[in-house]
Amino acid sequence: MAALIVARRELAGYFATPVAYVFIVIFLMLAGALTFTLGGFFARGQADLGPFFTFVPWLFLFLVPALTMRLWAEERRLGTIELLLTLPLPQWQAVVGKFLAAWAFCAIALALTFPLVLTVNYLGRPDNGVIAAGYVGCLLVAGAYLAVGAAMSAMTKNQVIAFVLAVAVCFLFAAAGSPIVTEFLSQRIPLLAEVARGLSVTERFNSLTRGVIALRDVVFFLSFMGFFLFVNAVVIDHRKAD
């Protein structure tokens, strides 16, 4: 499938430049530092990765847009978008391919946090099922933010704009379920409060970190990604030559 060929090229592209290494090192450093300091990994005295899973979505909020900002913006700047889209592959496959590459890259970064899992298993007897569910949740959040970021990147040739837009939109979905937003809305427009809670990425993620992989949450994340990939494809189709 052409999407996989695009994904493979794209993924190799991450590692051909310092982007991949800087991203992974910063992600691992921040994830580790936050887990052990702010998260109080030792002080809690609990054999789980709760603190780690608390911080990962917030790290992704800033790091994932940094990863996606170049996806289309760079192609536009270099003019390679004209090359890519005049090759015989359906446009949606180019969109999916780029997304898959970025998602695989996030999976690699997440997999490299394995020392945390080893540590917690060495120190105590954690429920590894819950940890696995937490990782699935992280991957789904990464996918959701990636889909948003890729769509924003498709709209502009400027990487900084792509980054800022992506952070803003991701933040909207991250904060939608927070008490501040829902209480504010429920006092005024109760219907919207329900919608906001329903669209919250954080809410769904939290239930996954509790070890519950509910079908509806997985469906939510997959349709979230599907929606933004669709937006991405539409934007590319309409604005590819701008």
Add this chain to the structure above:
Amino acid sequence: MAALIEIERLTKRFGAFTAVDDVSFSVDRGEVVGFLGPNGAGKSTTMKMLAGFVTPTAGTARICGQDVVDHPVAAKRSLGYLPEGAPTYPEMTVSAFLGFVARIRGYRGANLATRVAHAMDLTQLEGVRLQPIETLSKGFKRRVGLAQSLLHDPPVLVLDEPTDGLDPNQKHEVRELIRRMAPEKAILISTHILEEVEAVCTRAIIIAHGRVLADATPKALEQPDRTLEQVFRDLTTKPAEAA
């Protein structure tokens, strides 16, 4: 049999500006058509529409009988396209880049290696096959773009300024290459260089303000007392309403 490239009343408007205005022509097998015109005349836009990158406002184009709007993937299979400026992925090596294009075009294994080797052979790229494209000179980059368009031995070639940035020897090589491929293909090249048209093209189309002003053999365009360059200047410096 229908011509390999058919362009029918192709029009592209950007807001109030008409970049390409009701352009029609066709290119048969064995023809090398030179697409001439001043900057901003609509050459690149026409080629982008032919390659399926820009969606026409009106009209259509067919490559080997496949409509570029209705059957884009099928049309692109028969097309080798060198976009303006020959864009390539700078961080990739020449062979990795050509391998990527070959894979998208459906080649695998030994077949893929043969295709890539042949394309590098045609454009004399073997010496730099393992170099990242960003480290190459302008001439080499252009040839990587050219190699990419020739890789699948397409029946239709659309080359936007294929010799731009090449030195005289490389220009000569590329022209020789085009001339050698000409009998089996329909080739459309855009250029600013009028001697190039005289050297390789069997037909020249002059376009300005998005309209076709002349479509004839280079010989027919030249008049007894006027060179091709003078004819070009006469046609393209006239005000738009005269066209």
